[in-house]
Amino acid sequence: MRNRPIPEATVARLPVYLRALLEVAEARGELTVSSEELAGMAGVNAAKVRKDLSYLGSYGTRGVGYDVEYLLYQITRELGLTQDWPAAIIGIGNLGRALASYRGFSERGFRIAALFDVDDGVVGEEVGGIAVRHLDELKESVVDQGISIGIIATPPMAAQEVAEKLVDAGVKSILNFAPAVVNVPPDVSVRKVDLSIELQILSFYQQRTQAIATAREANRRLGVRPPA
Amino acid sequence: MRNRPIPEATVARLPVYLRALLEVAEARGELTVSSEELAGMAGVNAAKVRKDLSYLGSYGTRGVGYDVEYLLYQITRELGLTQDWPAAIIGIGNLGRALASYRGFSERGFRIAALFDVDDGVVGEEVGGIAVRHLDELKESVVDQGISIGIIATPPMAAQEVAEKLVDAGVKSILNFAPAVVNVPPDVSVRKVDLSIELQILSFYQQRTQAIATAREANRRLGVRPPA
DNA sequence: TAGATTGTTAATCGATTAACAATC
DNA sequence: TAGATTGTTAATCGATTAACAATC
Numbered sequence: 001m002r003n004r005p006i007p008e009a010t011v012a013r014l015p016v017y018l019r020a021l022l023e024v025a026e027a028r029g030e031l032t033v034s035s036e037e038l039a040g041m042a043g044v045n046a047a048k049v050r051k052d053l054s055y056l057g058s059y060g061t062r063g064v065g066y067d068v069e070y071l072l073y074q075i076t077r078e079l080g081l082t083q084d085w086p087a088a089i090i091g092i093g094n095l096g097r098a099l100a101s102y103r104g105f106s107e108r109g110f111r112i113a114a115l116f117d118v119d120d121g122v123v124g125e126e127v128g129g130i131a132v133r134h135l136d137e138l139k140e141s142v143v144d145q146g147i148s149i150g151i152i153a154t155p156p157m158a159a160q161e162v163a164e165k166l167v168d169a170g171v172k173s174i175l176n177f178a179p180a181v182v183n184v185p186p187d188v189s190v191r192k193v194d195l196s197i198e199l200q201i202l203s204f205y206q207q208r209t210q211a212i213a214t215a216r217e218a219n220r221r222l223g224v225r226p227p228a
Numbered sequence: 229m230r231n232r233p234i235p236e237a238t239v240a241r242l243p244v245y246l247r248a249l250l251e252v253a254e255a256r257g258e259l260t261v262s263s264e265e266l267a268g269m270a271g272v273n274a275a276k277v278r279k280d281l282s283y284l285g286s287y288g289t290r291g292v293g294y295d296v297e298y299l300l301y302q303i304t305r306e307l308g309l310t311q312d313w314p315a316a317i318i319g320i321g322n323l324g325r326a327l328a329s330y331r332g333f334s335e336r337g338f339r340i341a342a343l344f345d346v347d348d349g350v351v352g353e354e355v356g357g358i359a360v361r362h363l364d365e366l367k368e369s370v371v372d373q374g375i376s377i378g379i380i381a382t383p384p385m386a387a388q389e390v391a392e393k394l395v396d397a398g399v400k401s402i403l404n405f406a407p408a409v410v411n412v413p414p415d416v417s418v419r420k421v422d423l424s425i426e427l428q429i430l431s432f433y434q435q436r437t438q439a440i441a442t443a444r445e446a447n448r449r450l451g452v453r454p455p456a
Numbered sequence: 457t458a459g460a461t462t463g464t465t466a467a468t469c470g471a472t473t474a475a476c477a478a479t480c
Numbered sequence: 481t482a483g484a485t486t487g488t489t490a491a492t493c494g495a496t497t498a499a500c501a502a503t504c
Contacts, residue, residue, distance in 0.1 A: 016425065020409075047474065060487075063484045066486090095330065102322060149427070149431075199338050200307050202417060204239050204307045207307075238495090275496075276497075282464075288461080290503045
């Protein structure tokens with residue numbers, strides 16, 4: 001099934017399959033991989049893997065599996081990773097610094113091309129081999145360096161303003177680490193990573209787990225047996 | 229509607245409403261807030277807000293809206309944020325350090341209670357006011373300090389082993405920053421934050437945006453008019 | 457009462473999954 | 481051919497949304 005828009009849920013899993021395939025390719029020996037194996041590595045079930053991959057086209061062989069190299073290439077291409085998307089980080093605080101020196105980005109083919117801040121104590125400093133520039137130079141830098149991804153690592157108050165500057169400079173993809181919702185035109189993609197929210201969601205499930213454990217303990221004391 | 233399990237999608241949005249409500253409460257003046265306002269701040273639609281909040285119980289007043297303070301309390305309680313869930317970070321590299329000194333956690337009520345690494349060059353060092361201990365002391369520390377959340381910030385190779393140690397120590401909630409899938413028993417919750425995967429997904433949408441722009445440009449040149 | 461806004465229903469949409477025919 | 485595994489169908493499930501009666 002070609003040329004149908006790929007579901008969002010599938011897009012979100014493609015990078016997971018990609019990583020699993022890279023692992024298989026590294027381990028060598030195996031030239032093909034089954035949906036069952038891939039599912040195990042990705043932590044999903046095999047039907048989902050096959051359905052997801054079917055959106056890219058019919059790249060498997062019945063009775064055999066998927067050619068590792070070929071599938072790697074197809075997913076890489078589908079995700080747009082064959083192209084260079086230089087990124088800029090705005091807000092060079094603790095988090096911005098960690099992101100700027102995060103090895104994982106360059107390993108996965110993403111190039112941090114510029115850093116920005118508004119604090120004169122930070123502007124000019126070199127972080128991870130790149131000099132921090134003033135936010136006022138954002139637009140110029142985006143155009144000159146062909147930056148296509150903006151990574152917001154500012155305090156929440158500044159996030160919306162920075163997002164607007166990025167949009168004004170022509171950036172169409174934003175990764176937002178600031179604990180704030182930013183509003184952008186519909187042709188701009190924003191993904192939000194909020195560390196505190198992740199912990200808060202975890203807190204909910206932790207509480208639930210504990211409630212279950214407490215109930216079980218109460219039942220045990222009362223001599224209630226759980227259903228077989 | 230009480231005592232129905234709250235949908236996962238709703239749980240994931242509660243922290244967003246919480247943040248919006250905190251903003252409203254800070255701005256004062258307004259003692260109540262409508263689903264419409266809340267939706268605007270959270271970046272969702274009003275029907276979703278009302279549906280989500282209805283899972284917590286009927287805490288709104290028709291024709292008036294939601295009492296800000298009361299709703300704040302209910303969401304806080306529902307998420308388990310009235311309790312103390314001490315967290316430990318394992319892997320004190322760049323990311324681990326950033327997380328250890330991340331203000332957002334303490335602001336949102338999460339306490340980083342312990343840090344662990346296996347590198348003798350790092351063990352003993354103090355990061356964000358806490359001495360890094362050796363991973364071998366994990367279990368002891370988890371029990372002594374009542375740690376209930378484990379934050380994995382190790383290289384991918386170590387992630388599974390660390391997850392098992394956490395589970396063995398009795399931890400039921402794990403936040404995994406390592407670019408690897410970890411397998412845990414079904415009673416343990418894992419949330420995964422993968423910075424590279426976020427960028428890869430963004431790359432897909434960036435590519436799509438660009439493809440659309442290119443197609444539009446081609447149409448323009450050919451004199452094709454978009455449908456009104 | 458008139459206006460505002462919730463809580464809930466029901467329709468719709470999208471994602472998941474088991475099952476199996478197709479086919480290597 | 482027999483065994484293995486894909487690709488696709490169809491059933492099911494869960495999430496979203498518009499609409500509106502209930503009610504402040």
